Amino acid sequence: MRTRRTKKRNPRNQWADHYTRRAKKEAFPARSVYKLQEIQKRFRVIRKGGRVLDLGCAPGSWTRYAAELTGPGGKVIGIDLKKVGIALPAHVHLLQGDILAPDAAIAEVLAPGFDAVISDMAPATTGHRDVDAARSLNLCEAALTIARAHLKPGGHFVCKIFQGPDAQGFIDRVRNAFTNQRIYKPQSSRKASREIFIIGQGKKQEA
Numbered sequence: 001m002r003t004r005r006t007k008k009r010n011p012r013n014q015w016a017d018h019y020t021r022r023a024k025k026e027a028f029p030a031r032s033v034y035k036l037q038e039i040q041k042r043f044r045v046i047r048k049g050g051r052v053l054d055l056g057c058a059p060g061s062w063t064r065y066a067a068e069l070t071g072p073g074g075k076v077i078g079i080d081l082k083k084v085g086i087a088l089p090a091h092v093h094l095l096q097g098d099i100l101a102p103d104a105a106i107a108e109v110l111a112p113g114f115d116a117v118i119s120d121m122a123p124a125t126t127g128h129r130d131v132d133a134a135r136s137l138n139l140c141e142a143a144l145t146i147a148r149a150h151l152k153p154g155g156h157f158v159c160k161i162f163q164g165p166d167a168q169g170f171i172d173r174v175r176n177a178f179t180n181q182r183i184y185k186p187q188s189s190r191k192a193s194r195e196i197f198i199i200g201q202g203k204k205q206e207a
């Protein structure tokens with residue numbers, strides 16, 4: 001008699017499936033939204049009526065959530081190499097381009113006056129830890145430069161970084177530019193993933 005083998009599911013897949021299913025149900029294009037939700041619950045980085053700059057915004061989950069938080073009285077500007085395919089409210093403005101080589105359209109929206117700069121930018125991964133960490137750091141440095149130049153004094157910064165040998169230097173630079181600096185690993189971020197989030201609260205006047 002043939003016995004039917006029940007396939008044991010990998011707990012890591014079950015975890016991913018849980019957040020993916022939830023994102024689908026709640027009409028978010030990616031489960032990464034739950035990381036920003038956890039960050040927001042804890043650090044209150046986005047306020048109603050605020051101006052938010054979302055770097056690396058595709059496929060659009062953070063942008064949609066940020067737009068819900070600001071409401072129509074605020075503004076969310078999203079920039080990514082890739083096109084965002086979802087419908088977003090009128091107070092969202094999307095631009096396609098490279099943060100590392102901003103074109104004229106990006107340069108135009110990068111004016112001072114943001115309340116929050118949030119970056120979930122990630123390089124295309126190679127599988128080589130140090131290479132991926134170095135590329136992630138490069139994106140983080142670009143995001144920090146933008147945050148220092150374009151956040152209002154008192155504004156907040158959220159930045160994803162892949163942990164690597166040079167991450168500490170970046171964390172120190174965030175600490176210098178903000179009144180409070182925190183390192184945060186959301187529950188919805190895979191434990192095995194080397195990503196962490198650096199939160200800078202309250203940009204210093206002279207940063």
Ligand SMILES: C[S@@+](CC[C@H](N)C(=O)[O-])C[C@H]1O[C@@H](n2cnc3c(N)ncnc32)[C@H](O)[C@@H]1O
Pocket residue numbers: 029030032033055056057058059060061062063079080081082097098099100120121122123124139
């Ligand atoms: C993890 S995804 C962001 C997910 C997004 N926060 C969401 O919730 O939908 C990382 C994004 O960073 C973008 N990215 C990577 N390098 C970039 C660059 N130099 N300029 C702009 N975007 C970049 C990628 O195209 C990718 O869409």
